[in-house]
Amino acid sequence: MLKLASLPSGELARRLRGPGLRLRTGPLVFCIRSRVPEVIDGLAALYGAHEVEQPGGFADFHVSINRALGLRRWWRPKLFFGIDGDSPFAPLPGNQGLPMLEWGLNWCITANCHQYLILHAAVLERHGRALVMPAPSGSGKSTLCAALLFRGWRLLSDELAIIEPATGRLVPLPRAVSLKNASIEVIQRFAGDAVRFGSIVHDTIKGRVGHFPAPVDAVHRADERPFPGWIVFPRFEIGVPATLEPLSRGHALMRLIENAFNYNVHRLAGFEALTHLVQASACRTFHYSDLDSAITLFEQMAHDATPATTM
Amino acid sequence: MYTKTSEQRRDWACWALQHVELLPGLSAPQWELVISQARRADVLARLAARLQTSGQLDSVLAAPRSHLRAAMTLWRAQQDDVRAEAAQIAAVLRDSGCRVVLLKGAAYVAGDLPAAQGRLFSDIDILVPRAALRQVESNLMLAGWMGTHLDDYDQRYYREWMHELPPMQHLRRGTTLDVHHNILPITVRQPPDAALLIANAHRLPAYGDGLWTLAPCDMLLHSMTHLFHNDDLSHALRDVSDMDLLLRHFSTDPNFWPELMQRARLLHLQRPLAFGVWAASEFLGTPVPDEVRLAVDRAEVGWSAAIMRWLWRRVLRTPHVDAALPGASVAQFVLYLRAHWLRMPPMLLIRHLTIKAWKRIFAKSESPSTGQPA
Numbered sequence: 001m002l003k004l005a006s007l008p009s010g011e012l013a014r015r016l017r018g019p020g021l022r023l024r025t026g027p028l029v030f031c032i033r034s035r036v037p038e039v040i041d042g043l044a045a046l047y048g049a050h051e052v053e054q055p056g057g058f059a060d061f062h063v064s065i066n067r068a069l070g071l072r073r074w075w076r077p078k079l080f081f082g083i084d085g086d087s088p089f090a091p092l093p094g095n096q097g098l099p100m101l102e103w104g105l106n107w108c109i110t111a112n113c114h115q116y117l118i119l120h121a122a123v124l125e126r127h128g129r130a131l132v133m134p135a136p137s138g139s140g141k142s143t144l145c146a147a148l149l150f151r152g153w154r155l156l157s158d159e160l161a162i163i164e165p166a167t168g169r170l171v172p173l174p175r176a177v178s179l180k181n182a183s184i185e186v187i188q189r190f191a192g193d194a195v196r197f198g199s200i201v202h203d204t205i206k207g208r209v210g211h212f213p214a215p216v217d218a219v220h221r222a223d224e225r226p227f228p229g230w231i232v233f234p235r236f237e238i239g240v241p242a243t244l245e246p247l248s249r250g251h252a253l254m255r256l257i258e259n260a261f262n263y264n265v266h267r268l269a270g271f272e273a274l275t276h277l278v279q280a281s282a283c284r285t286f287h288y289s290d291l292d293s294a295i296t297l298f299e300q301m302a303h304d305a306t307p308a309t310t311m
Numbered sequence: 312m313y314t315k316t317s318e319q320r321r322d323w324a325c326w327a328l329q330h331v332e333l334l335p336g337l338s339a340p341q342w343e344l345v346i347s348q349a350r351r352a353d354v355l356a357r358l359a360a361r362l363q364t365s366g367q368l369d370s371v372l373a374a375p376r377s378h379l380r381a382a383m384t385l386w387r388a389q390q391d392d393v394r395a396e397a398a399q400i401a402a403v404l405r406d407s408g409c410r411v412v413l414l415k416g417a418a419y420v421a422g423d424l425p426a427a428q429g430r431l432f433s434d435i436d437i438l439v440p441r442a443a444l445r446q447v448e449s450n451l452m453l454a455g456w457m458g459t460h461l462d463d464y465d466q467r468y469y470r471e472w473m474h475e476l477p478p479m480q481h482l483r484r485g486t487t488l489d490v491h492h493n494i495l496p497i498t499v500r501q502p503p504d505a506a507l508l509i510a511n512a513h514r515l516p517a518y519g520d521g522l523w524t525l526a527p528c529d530m531l532l533h534s535m536t537h538l539f540h541n542d543d544l545s546h547a548l549r550d551v552s553d554m555d556l557l558l559r560h561f562s563t564d565p566n567f568w569p570e571l572m573q574r575a576r577l578l579h580l581q582r583p584l585a586f587g588v589w590a591a592s593e594f595l596g597t598p599v600p601d602e603v604r605l606a607v608d609r610a611e612v613g614w615s616a617a618i619m620r621w622l623w624r625r626v627l628r629t630p631h632v633d634a635a636l637p638g639a640s641v642a643q644f645v646l647y648l649r650a651h652w653l654r655m656p657p658m659l660l661i662r663h664l665t666i667k668a669w670k671r672i673f674a675k676s677e678s679p680s681t682g683q684p685a
Contacts (some may be wrong), residue, residue: 058372058374060346085633085634086631114384115377115381264388265385266388
């Protein structure tokens with residue numbers, strides 16, 4: 001097993017510019033090509049602990065981030081995301097290579113990996129059980145996820161809950177964690193020296209975006225697929241005290257469906273998988289403004305509430 | 312400079328469609344190329360469905376198999392959706408007093424044809440008599456399908472010159488429906504007589520009196536005509552595969568080939584027929600009787616036919632950069648212009664392209680693209 005950080009100097013860039021860097025994250029291998037310096041440096045800064053596969057195996061997706069050719073190479077350069085030799089999205093400004101790569105990898109998974117049921121949610125693990133936090137962007141889900149992983153919770157993913165429909169287990173997809181705007185400083189204050197952000201990218205469609213690497217432990221334990229324990233719908237609101245409130249399983253199910261990417265593709269099996277998920281989990285809504293009191297409540301929840309029966 | 316190996320440059324999707332029985336023997340790196348190219352050519356679900364039918368899906372390596380299964384899951388869901396949608400359309404148009412003919416993918420599914428195997432969809436197409444268009448449109452609107460392309464020029468483009476209404480979208484389900492009154496624009500030099508197609512249609516028993524499909528020969532001629540005249544060739548290999556499966560299926564009837572040639576003459580579709588027969592046998596090895604091949608070769612001779620075949624060979628392949636032949640982007644551009652040239656008389660075409668270009672520049676300055684994957 002070869003770690004990205006242990007590639008000889010220059011080898012990372014050579015692979016990215018040439019045959020592709022075969023980066024493993026959870027069950028998937030991405031063959032990534034790019035000549036863009038921000039992407040090369042970003043991968044070095046954020047994915048050092050990840051495994052790199054040698055050619056001769058199987059890569060699930062061929063992706064690339066590259067500059068437009070011609071005059072646009074110099075004049076207000078634009079970047080294209082490529083998949084399977086196609087560029088399905090409008091280009092982005094030249095400094096946004098890394099966020100574009102992260103969005104692109106997520107798109108590959110949500111648009112194609114229908115062997116799994118996929119939700120828009122952060123997922124962490126504590127005491128062998130998974131915490132699933134489904135929420136649309138802007139609800140404070142990523143900030144809360146980042147805070148929890150600096151307090152002993154294992155990161156599975158900050159964006160995608162990947163469920164094996166047959167077993168109900170959650171599949172880890174450890175990748176760099178992305179934070180936006182004020183959340184970047186909030187987590188810098190919260191985690192202190194423990195967090196090392198890569199370069200911050202300004203003026204994206206989502207504002208200022210910063211990434212920090214997934215904890216080494218989360219990357220190493222990517223094969224451990226926990227059963228669900230808790231479903232929490234988080235919401236950040238200025239000035240409110242941290243409160244966890246019970247949510248009926250029926251309501252939880254409806255809200256999971258709203259946050260699912262491919263629920264309709266799975267038909268009855270999708271309904272059954274989500275029904276099992278809510279039955280196996282304690283379901284809560286959560287309002288918070290302060291991270292420390294949030295962590296206290298979550299620790300308490302993880303200790304007291306024995307999750308409901310397993311499936 | 313990194314150069315690709317000859318293995319990487321092969322058209323794997325096309326090869327895989329022809330050699331499904333050899334797929335379980337592929338190595339992991341070979342599968343990587345097959346999955347990537349087949350996904351790009353929109354035939355991944357078709358490969359999966361055919362492996363499933365022949366009982367070989369389980370002997371495929373685990374990593375590529377999970378992609379094949381994922382594509383199958385998507386295909387099954389789309390098949391359910393298409394059947395449900397077809398039943399809705401049949402119910403809504405039952406009292407419109409005309410035959411409603413399903414076209415293309417939806418027809419393959421509703422008719423349980425081999426071309427339904429692994430066929431993915433983006434919309435549903437129906438054909439109705441031109442005289443019934445108003446009635447059909449208003450019935451659909453009352454049931455929740457709304458017109459798209461609402462600006463004046465687009466409306467005029469579709470309603471005066473095209474063979475279909477502007478695409479309709481269902482308000483709640485989000486499904487797209489194209490309502491056609493012919494299989495080619497009214498502005499082509501010799502449009503086929505749509506009444507002949509509708510008169511010859513076959514009833515789909517599963518939908519009562521509600522839905523029909525084109526007769527086998529007409530279905531193939533439509534498939535060939537559609538590809539021959541299309542400006543968007545991104546699904547070209549999948550379309551050739553549809554033709555291949557339909558030809559193999561229908562030609563078990565000994566009268567099929569003579570009838571196909573006769574029907575093509577009657578509908579002025581000999582050139583699309585010659586093209587389709589050539590493309591299917593060239594790319595997917597579809598068996599074609601000698602007399603048909605001779606007739607096709609006789610119709611397509613000289614340097615213009617040679618140039619056309621040079622162009623098509625570059626565009627009907629898997630649209631993956633790895634598999635591209637030299638000159639592919641030029642070929643694509645030339646065939647794009649050709650599709651427009653066939654569609655409209657020259658003056659109308661110049662006007663149309665100018666307005667399209669103007670609208671594109673204007674729209675860009677108004678709303679900058681977001682570029683963010685959903």
